[in-house]
Amino acid sequence: MKNQTISHFRDIHVHAATVQQWSQDYSQLTAGSAESTLMQLTTAGCHLFLEQINQRVVQNGVAPRGKMCFAVPINVPGSIRMQGRDVDDSSLFFLHGGEEFMFHMPMGMELLSITFERELFEQALEQTASAKELNLLLRQPVIKVSPQRFAQARRRLLALFSQALADDDLDSTRDREREMVLEQAMLGELLQLMTDPACDKQQRSPSSTRSFIVEKCHRLTTTEMINVPSVIELCQRLQVSRRTVQNSFRAVAETTPLNYLRSVRLNGVRRALMSTRACDLSIGDAAAQWGFYHLSHFAAEYQELFAELPSQTARAAISGFARG
Known part of the structure; x- marks a missing residue:
């Protein structure tokens, strides 16, 4: 049905x-x-x-x-x-x-x-x-x-x-x-x-180098949450220049590497908060899991991105944020 x-x-x-x-x-x-x-x-x-x-x-x-x-x-x-x-x-x-x-x-x-x-x-x-x-x-x-x-x-x-x-x-x-x-x-x-005859059946669309750089940086940031690599460290690991990384993020995500990767980490904190009860995970511990150790700076960045403070984010007991 x-x-x-x-x-x-x-x-x-x-x-x-x-x-x-x-x-x-x-x-x-x-x-x-x-x-x-x-x-x-x-x-x-x-x-x-x-x-x-x-x-x-x-x-x-x-x-x-x-x-x-x-x-x-x-x-x-x-x-x-x-x-x-x-x-x-x-x-x-x-x-x-x-x-x-x-x-x-x-x-x-x-x-x-x-x-x-x-x-x-x-x-x-x-x-x-x-x-x-x-x-x-x-x-x-x-x-x-x-x-x-x-x-x-x-x-x-x-x-x-x-x-x-x-x-x-x-x-x-x-x-x-x-x-x-x-x-x-x-x-x-x-x-x-x-x-349709107008659709080329032989078409090949390889992934771009710029997209590869953004995806690789994204995945490194989410797998190394606590010791988050800096943009300079990411450049060294990928063996590309900072300008290449900057241009890649501008083309793919219309932002800077710093803003993009910080936003991904802030989203990680938000998911952690929304999927746990306040008594099981403090805001400070959730932030630390994603490499944020200065709580006042973290709270300001969180509020700027999500238009609310971490303390205003609904926790699991009342948010209903749970995967089925």
Whole structure:
């Protein structure tokens, strides 16, 4: 039976934890109160969600196993990187189930994600005349398609999603039939985009060096939380100049390395606070776990990024921030 929800959040971590089936963390990179909307719908064969966030966010995690995961950018309001690839307004995103990912989402972006059960998608794929070509194409995380066709498909996909959300008739005798119609319509739109003659089946989009540098710095910062490497140390480890690192962060995340990496760490503290009770983890200990040892400086930086003090952040007992 179809399950649907429409939610509004004032915190990206609660937003991320509410997305069904996905194991992922969101880190807010721009300063100010977060406001976001998440609409999701689940059928027997697919999970769809439409999200919009007012702040710049970096998402990283693992795609749900046993799935074939697509995403359609509804708008492209700034610099976007998906798996290190440049994205334009006629790019389709794709992940295999179980694949690690990193996605840089600009302020105000709206994204429609469509995740199919692998078996359902492969059955539909086998019925196309170019299944072998499409399997090669699906090795790419960013698939560039015809801009005109993409705009048309985007409108139809949004209309299908909106219509399904608005459908309150849950008569069990017809519900699965409507689910199957929705699933086949979504599959049809995506397969038509990729089989279109205007879509280059041989396209290859390698990850950029700049994206590699940002991702490597991000991962080093989150794995070495207590002894966080400085920007100079990161340059030495990656054997690149400071200017190269600066330019990489400007191009990929539209900020400086210092601001980006500090924001990622502050988000780590926020997740720690929201997932624990105050009696189990103090603010000072949570900050120290992420390399913040001067509490007054930490509190000021935290407030600047999230528009609230650490002491105002809802803890686990009342926030409901827990992964299902």
